[in-house]
Amino acid sequence: MYLGIDVGGTHTDAVVVDKAGVVLAAAKVSTNHEDLLCSVREVLENVLSKVQPEGIERLNLSTTLSTNIIVEEKTEDVGVLVSSGPGLPMEMIRVGRHFYGLSGSIDHRGVEVVPLDEAEADQAIAACREDGVKVFAAVTKFSPRNPLQENDLKQRLSDSGADFISLGHQLSGMLNFPRRVNTAYYNAAVWRTFNTFADAIEASVQEFCHHLPHIHILKADGGTMPFALSRETPVESILSGPAASVMGIIALCDIATDCVILDIGGTTTDIAVFADGAPLVEEGIEVGSHPTLVRALKTISIGVGGDSLIHCLKGEVRVGPQRLGPPLAFGGKEPSLMDAFNFLGLAPVGDVDASKQGLERIASDWGMSPVIVARQALDHATASIKKAVDDMVFAINEKPVYTIMELLHDKRIEPGKVYLMGGPAKAFQHLLAKVFALDVVVPENYDVVNAIGAALARTTFEVELFADTEKRIMVIPNLDVTKEIGPGFNLADAEAKAKEYLLEHLASLGVEENGDAVDILESTSFNMVDNDMRVGRNIRVRCQIRPGVVIT
Amino acid sequence: MVKAQNSLGLIFFPAFDWAISPTHPEREERLLYTLDQLREEGIFDIEGINEYKPEVAVREDVERVHFCLPSVENVTTKSHLISAGGAIKAAKLVMEKQEKKAFALIRPPGHHGMRVVHGNRGFCNINIEAIMLEHIREHYGPIRAAIVDTDCHHGDGTEDIYWHDPDTLFISLHQDGRTLYPGTGFPQELGGPNARGKNINIPLPPNTSDEGFLYVLDNVIMPILEDFKPDIIINSAGQDNHFSDPITDMRFSARGYAILNERLNPDIAVLEGGYAIQGALPYVNLGIVLAMAGVDYSGVREPDYDASLLEQDPKITKYITELCDGMMNIYANVPRFPKEGEVQGDWFVRPKDIYYDTDDISEKQVEAVALCDECAGTLKIETWSTANPMNALCVEIPRNACTRCVTKGHDLIEKACRTDDYRYVRLIDRKEKQYLQFGY
Numbered sequence: 001m002y003l004g005i006d007v008g009g010t011h012t013d014a015v016v017v018d019k020a021g022v023v024l025a026a027a028k029v030s031t032n033h034e035d036l037l038c039s040v041r042e043v044l045e046n047v048l049s050k051v052q053p054e055g056i057e058r059l060n061l062s063t064t065l066s067t068n069i070i071v072e073e074k075t076e077d078v079g080v081l082v083s084s085g086p087g088l089p090m091e092m093i094r095v096g097r098h099f100y101g102l103s104g105s106i107d108h109r110g111v112e113v114v115p116l117d118e119a120e121a122d123q124a125i126a127a128c129r130e131d132g133v134k135v136f137a138a139v140t141k142f143s144p145r146n147p148l149q150e151n152d153l154k155q156r157l158s159d160s161g162a163d164f165i166s167l168g169h170q171l172s173g174m175l176n177f178p179r180r181v182n183t184a185y186y187n188a189a190v191w192r193t194f195n196t197f198a199d200a201i202e203a204s205v206q207e208f209c210h211h212l213p214h215i216h217i218l219k220a221d222g223g224t225m226p227f228a229l230s231r232e233t234p235v236e237s238i239l240s241g242p243a244a245s246v247m248g249i250i251a252l253c254d255i256a257t258d259c260v261i262l263d264i265g266g267t268t269t270d271i272a273v274f275a276d277g278a279p280l281v282e283e284g285i286e287v288g289s290h291p292t293l294v295r296a297l298k299t300i301s302i303g304v305g306g307d308s309l310i311h312c313l314k315g316e317v318r319v320g321p322q323r324l325g326p327p328l329a330f331g332g333k334e335p336s337l338m339d340a341f342n343f344l345g346l347a348p349v350g351d352v353d354a355s356k357q358g359l360e361r362i363a364s365d366w367g368m369s370p371v372i373v374a375r376q377a378l379d380h381a382t383a384s385i386k387k388a389v390d391d392m393v394f395a396i397n398e399k400p401v402y403t404i405m406e407l408l409h410d411k412r413i414e415p416g417k418v419y420l421m422g423g424p425a426k427a428f429q430h431l432l433a434k435v436f437a438l439d440v441v442v443p444e445n446y447d448v449v450n451a452i453g454a455a456l457a458r459t460t461f462e463v464e465l466f467a468d469t470e471k472r473i474m475v476i477p478n479l480d481v482t483k484e485i486g487p488g489f490n491l492a493d494a495e496a497k498a499k500e501y502l503l504e505h506l507a508s509l510g511v512e513e514n515g516d517a518v519d520i521l522e523s524t525s526f527n528m529v530d531n532d533m534r535v536g537r538n539i540r541v542r543c544q545i546r547p548g549v550v551i552t
Numbered sequence: 553m554v555k556a557q558n559s560l561g562l563i564f565f566p567a568f569d570w571a572i573s574p575t576h577p578e579r580e581e582r583l584l585y586t587l588d589q590l591r592e593e594g595i596f597d598i599e600g601i602n603e604y605k606p607e608v609a610v611r612e613d614v615e616r617v618h619f620c621l622p623s624v625e626n627v628t629t630k631s632h633l634i635s636a637g638g639a640i641k642a643a644k645l646v647m648e649k650q651e652k653k654a655f656a657l658i659r660p661p662g663h664h665g666m667r668v669v670h671g672n673r674g675f676c677n678i679n680i681e682a683i684m685l686e687h688i689r690e691h692y693g694p695i696r697a698a699i700v701d702t703d704c705h706h707g708d709g710t711e712d713i714y715w716h717d718p719d720t721l722f723i724s725l726h727q728d729g730r731t732l733y734p735g736t737g738f739p740q741e742l743g744g745p746n747a748r749g750k751n752i753n754i755p756l757p758p759n760t761s762d763e764g765f766l767y768v769l770d771n772v773i774m775p776i777l778e779d780f781k782p783d784i785i786i787n788s789a790g791q792d793n794h795f796s797d798p799i800t801d802m803r804f805s806a807r808g809y810a811i812l813n814e815r816l817n818p819d820i821a822v823l824e825g826g827y828a829i830q831g832a833l834p835y836v837n838l839g840i841v842l843a844m845a846g847v848d849y850s851g852v853r854e855p856d857y858d859a860s861l862l863e864q865d866p867k868i869t870k871y872i873t874e875l876c877d878g879m880m881n882i883y884a885n886v887p888r889f890p891k892e893g894e895v896q897g898d899w900f901v902r903p904k905d906i907y908y909d910t911d912d913i914s915e916k917q918v919e920a921v922a923l924c925d926e927c928a929g930t931l932k933i934e935t936w937s938t939a940n941p942m943n944a945l946c947v948e949i950p951r952n953a954c955t956r957c958v959t960k961g962h963d964l965i966e967k968a969c970r971t972d973d974y975r976y977v978r979l980i981d982r983k984e985k986q987y988l989q990f991g992y
Contacts, residue, residue, distance in 0.1 A: 084851075086835070086851055086852055086853035086854070086855075087589075087592075087593045087838065087851055087852060088554065088593055088594070088842070088847070088848070088851060089848050089850070089851050090851075092554045092848070093554075093594075105855070107855050108585050108588040108589050108592065108830070108834055109585070109830065111855070113855040141592060142592055174591075175588055175591040175592040176591055176592060176594050176597070177592050177593060177594060178554075178593075178594035178597065179594060179597065291594075291597050398604075398605060399605075400564060400565075400603050400604065400605050401605065402564075402565065402566050402567075402568050402587070403567065403568045403569040404567055404569050404570055404630055404631055404634060405569050407565070407605070407606070407608070407634060408608070408630060524568065526568075526580055526581040526584055527574060527575070527579070527580070527581060528581065529574075529575045529579065529581070531798075532575050533575070534574070534575060538581065538584065
């Protein structure tokens with residue numbers, strides 16, 4: 001049996017599923033923001049009381065912990081050491097209070113142009129130590145091409161007794177220096193709290209399961225990472241909530257075409273788009289307005305949900321994005337979207353009379369009929385969702401491509417179906433079917449889809465391989481692999497190596513995958529020419545374990 | 553987060569699957585390192601910098617500008633149409649005020665592409681700036697445009713296309729034609745009889761440094777631009793003046809390019825040549841992007857940059873100072889007729905020999921323009937080449953043609969169709985938006 005837990009903004013959900021994905025037990029408790037562990041323990045106890053806890057083989061946990069630490073600015077002080085070389089002024093990427101720009105530079109081919117200034121680096125480290133800083137991020141420009149200076153900084157930092165050091169190249173092989181700095185910064189900033197939480201989780205799981213199953217933490221790309229790895233890269237656990245829901249839909253529905261996934265919650269609606277049945281992945285998400293290199297399922301969130309406030313703007317009825325507590329039907333003070341459903345008798349929940357009285361009150365305030373107010377509120381909500389979906393699909397289809405082949409044989413996404421989940425899903429089903437003019441499917445168990453997704457998500461990992469046959473070198477930054485290669489090393493070799501290292505790495509973490517789930521995302525080989533002579537090949541391969549669910 | 557002062561649209565299209573030939577400088581890898589550099593700098597995350605897909609130019613976009621012999625399909629590939637389409641997209645973003653400025657980082661280049669196209673010269677087939685500019689004029693109405701060509705090679709194609717157009721100021725600064733392909737672009741080449749002083753060439757001596765380029769900008773280009781008062785400024789942004797370029801001899805730096813761009817303040821920039829793909833392009837392109845967006849570019853610097861090595865020889869400085877004085881003197885006293893060619897009745901006629909280096913084609917032309925005070929004058933070109941040895945007649949009735957010139961154009965075509973003198977007869981009628989082929 002697999003156990004899935006999703007700690008969300010409003011609720012903490014848990015399910016126990018068998019290996020075929022059948023739900024054996026489910027539980028839902030309110031999330032206690034002050035003490036997430038307490039919510040996890042409560043839901044664990046509840047859901048495990050319905051099954052034999054000894055039979056739990058694996059726990060996948062999706063938690064807002066890291067996100068909350070960042071959003072609530074409860075991060076630990078991080079010493080940030082960067083060397084950027086030429087380009088944008090270092091001040092522009094400053095993050096945190098202990099930011100040190102160092103001399104030293106590496107160019108786009110990984111050649112060290114200016115060595116690190118050792119004295120300067122040691123001074124910066126000493127200054128951080130003096131300020132009581134214990135965790136660090138070290139990032140240099142083009143470190144995925146050559147991690148030399150980052151590794152050097154790591155050595156100096158661990159000699160100085162740092163508790164934790166986050167290196168840019170170990171977090172992503174993608175090129176984007178400012179994002180790499182942010183990612184390493186956040187990774188160090190949440191490290192201690194995450195690990196304290198992880199210890200407590202481990203103890204609680206042991207306590208309730210009477211043994212310790214494999215624990216995995218959900219990532220924003222819809223995959224999981226083994227518990228041990230999550231302790232080193234806690235930043236990967238941010239914003240995994242929307243991904244859990246999307247993975248749940250994959251588990252519950254057989255999706256093979258372009259489609260839209262909507263998760264309508266109390267405050268927001270999360271939107272995801274699938275191409276040919278597979279979720280789209282974004283190379284880096286923003287956390288608290290800081291762009292990072294944390295991969296995520298492409299989702300957007302708009303301020304329309306069951307609890308969204310109904311208000312009136314220049315004679316037009318509007319919904320959201322504000323939420324002022326629960327709907328009247330559940331003891332709230334102001335009418336919200338769910339009250340409009342109640343008024344029209346579309347999906348009665350809670351105290352229907354309270355909803356009716358509330359709508360009549362605001363309608364008379366605005367000099368309108370309550371039926372019109374309720375209808376317009378629902379129309380505005382569905383129209384907002386439709387527009388957000390259209391904009392998202394448009395943006396995806398407008399994404400730049402870099403080859404003539406791709407530009408001329410442009411694959412465009414045209415969603416043919418809508419999958420709907422979340423608390424108010426049933427209420428919205430028919431309205432959205434009309435607005436989208438598409439089949440709208442609401443799966444069973446739609447209110448715990450997120451936990452099901454968490455329970456069944458597969459471990460994902462991505463590697464970038466960069467090879468330069470002129471320099472006879474191959475680098476896989478996030479696995480810290482730097483290897484010599486022969487002059488005949490070609491694209492096929494590179495793809496094979498990338499796959500091999502990816503699977504080997506997972507195996508070392510106790511995750512057995514065969515090659516079937518490996519996608520080659522990018523695979524290019526360029527001739528390097530000097531004086532009309534081919535001097536070598538510049539090869540780039542990027543591959544991943546495809547996000548997905550494992551059902552046997 | 554970094555914010556751009558000017559919103560900037562980037563059309564980045566490296567055409568990673570196209571080359572003239574595997575080891576040709578114009579090959580797949582050309583913008584690879586530029587992409588690496590722009591990505592690593594986080595350029596695409598800067599607030600106010602947005603990336604767009606190129607459009608694909610259509611046949612009509614090409615036919616509006618060029619006489620392609622024997623046909624558009626014969627002298628262009630999809631890569632050329634995408635490159636031109638990238639420039640068009642850049643122009644649209646600016647004309648529709650979606651972005652303040654736009655930079656099309658596209659390949660292959662176009663500024664050696666002339667009015668008549670028999671093949672590829674200087675790595676160019678069709679002229680992407682001209683196709684862009686005429687697309688703008690066709691769709692957004694008449695505008696006065698200035699094209700400033702900062703490629704190291706004389707922009708002879710753009711010069712040829714706008715030679716007779718009084719509404720387009722073309723300024724090319726380049727390495728002296730006596731030392732570099734295509735061997736043209738001298739100060740006396742000032743435009744056709746109906747557009748005198750609207751074509752400016754500034755040939756610079758080898759080893760000109762930042763100092764020299766910026767001196768020319770401040771003392772020749774800016775004053776002439778001020779005099780012309782363009783509605784739009786286009787930078788034909790070739791990057792082979794760079795000190796590391798393998799096929800030229802100049803000493804311009806990435807920072808120099810950025811400063812030039814900041815002062816020139818173009819609305820649109822279009823990448824042209826530049827083949828130091830590792831040592832120059834990543835840094836020059838970064839410099840231009842930052843300068844156009846109004847973001848601090850002072851940290852842009854090549855790994856092998858050495859200010860002392862790039863210091864300008866005083867002799868060169870003196871030469872350039874005198875050149876600039878001479879240029880302004882010429883500009884103030886432009887003779888009525890060009891040196892090359894002669895008046896024949898109410899036409900001005902000049903012979904032209906054109907060589908297509910990439911495709912090894914030789915072309916001969918007799919070009920005649922109707923002398924006209926009211927419009928750019930109807931243009932008549934008779935051409936034959938080693939690729940198309942049969943005589944062709946090409947006639948252009950310009951955008952703002954007066955009735956007299958319209959009649960002249962139609963008379964030429966009618967007469968040609970009645971005889972067997974020409975294998976191909978072509979008409980670009982900008983007034984009626986007709987691009988016709990006869991007797992084919």
